[in-house]
Amino acid sequence: MSRRVRLWLVLTGGAGLAVLLVAACLNLPSFGGDRHPYGDRAVRASIARHTANVVSSVNFDQRAFDTLGEMTILFGAVLGCVMLLRQTRDEHRARPEPAEVAPPVRRYALLVLPVALVTGIYVIAHGQLSPGGGFQGGVVAATALHLLYLGADYRALERIRPLGVYEVGDALAASSYVVLGLAGLLGSTTFLANSLLPYGTFNTLSSGGTVPLLNAAVGMEVACAVVLLLARFLDQAVEIEKENGE
Secondary structure, three states, X not given: OOHHHHHHHHHHHHHHHHHHHHHHHXXXXXXXXXXXXHHHHHHHHHHHOOOOOHHHHHHHHHXXXXXXXXXXXXXXXXXXXXXXXXXXXXXXXXXXXXXOOOXXXXXXXXXXXXXXXXXXXXXXXXXXXXXXXXXXXXXXXXXXHOHHHHHOOHHHHHHOOOHHHHHHHHHHHHHHHHHHHHHHHHOOOOOOOOOOOOOOOOOOOOOOOOHHHHHHHHXXXXXXXXXXXHHHHHHHHHHEEEOOOO
16 A cells, blocks of 8 residues: 555544534533533433443443443454564563562562552442442552562463463453353343343342343453563563573
8 A cells, every 4th residue: 555545544534523523512511500401311221220330331231332332442452462462582581580578578568469459450340339349440450460570470470360260260251241242142132132131129139120130241351461561571571581691
């Protein structure tokens, strides 16, 4: 593809995007108002489907298809980083030396690790009830594991971080989100429609219909993706060396 053709493609796409943005801005409510129809409708839909956290109701029910796009972007970004940071022919792996960690740092990291991990799981599990959810809790759970790297050494982290397992978990989590959406189609409704399960009792863990399931799928995908991403960066910083010893 020539440079001129690429330029025309960029200009055409930019012009189309500009038209859409202008059209969207023309239909916005007036500035300075304290009420917004979208907010009222979102709250009503959240309460009607027994989802106490309105943000999770928007993310995993009213706009669940948009969340699928966001999760796919993360999946593709991590896949791209894994490919770019893979070991090349002029590199080899050198086993890292055991690290000397100050006792206060070791004690603090090992003490906080289980607390941080449980906190991440809690944020994921209670995403339909309180602030948080799969995206936030997944990051907390993934980074909690790396406290072992700070409190012990890289080898200890490797023992609890089999990358093959996390790669499979990442793929399964992303696939399960799509499968839940397809199940809605099989139920004669729409893709990702919140109609497969009963809504349950408001403000309990079993409430929200399919919102907790989609939330858990995103939490697992984000956690596995962050672990894989950090693993590749740590490989470059700790293990992988070039032939000249750099």
